[in-house]
Amino acid sequence: MYVICVDFHIKPERLADFMPLMKQQAANSLKLETACQRFDVCVDPKASNKIFLYEVYDDEAAFATHLASEHFLDFDQAVSEMITEKTVRSFTLI
Numbered sequence: 001m002y003v004i005c006v007d008f009h010i011k012p013e014r015l016a017d018f019m020p021l022m023k024q025q026a027a028n029s030l031k032l033e034t035a036c037q038r039f040d041v042c043v044d045p046k047a048s049n050k051i052f053l054y055e056v057y058d059d060e061a062a063f064a065t066h067l068a069s070e071h072f073l074d075f076d077q078a079v080s081e082m083i084t085e086k087t088v089r090s091f092t093l094i
Contacts, residue, residue, distance in 0.1 A: 001093035035062030
């Protein structure tokens with residue numbers, strides 16, 4: 001399994017716009033991508049504009065497919081100006 005962790009810092013004034021798009025992106029990933037096994041959206045309880053994603057894919061190729069998907073590209077374009085910082089890390093589940 002291939003695990004992706006993403007940390008987002010969202011402009012506080014754009015959080016209300018970002019969250020529905022983020023939740024829809026998670027739902028689309030799980031519904032439309034059979035190789036996406038998990039897509040959790042977490043919020044820092046002390047700073048609601050800090051979002052953490054935990055995603056699990058069958059393998060690295062499945063994540064590459066995710067990045068090329070229409071729903072991801074649409075999401076990425078829609079939220080790009082809402083984000084002040086984004087860090088993506090990858091892991092292999094053992």
